[in-house]
Amino acid sequence: MARAISVRLDDEADKALRTLEATGLTQSEAIRTALLGEVRHRRRSQELVAEVAALEADDADREEMLAVAELMKALRAPR
Numbered sequence: 001m002a003r004a005i006s007v008r009l010d011d012e013a014d015k016a017l018r019t020l021e022a023t024g025l026t027q028s029e030a031i032r033t034a035l036l037g038e039v040r041h042r043r044r045s046q047e048l049v050a051e052v053a054a055l056e057a058d059d060a061d062r063e064e065m066l067a068v069a070e071l072m073k074a075l076r077a078p079r
Helices: 011-021 027-057 059-075
Strands: none
Touching: 011 027, 027 059
16 A cells, blocks of 8 residues: 655755656655665665674684685785
């Protein structure tokens, strides 16, 4: 079910809305697109934080990463 809302835009938000509207979106489409995009961005950020935490907690992965770093260092040309 669609729900109508009202919002007060500051100059920056108004400019952003006009930019989206310039692509051919209606005001409603632009606002919906921005809201959904922000939610996707925040979810992805949370997923990345969780993925980093899982990798940091993985001792075997950390050991392998250090081994690869040592190998790369050994293969580096002398300076």
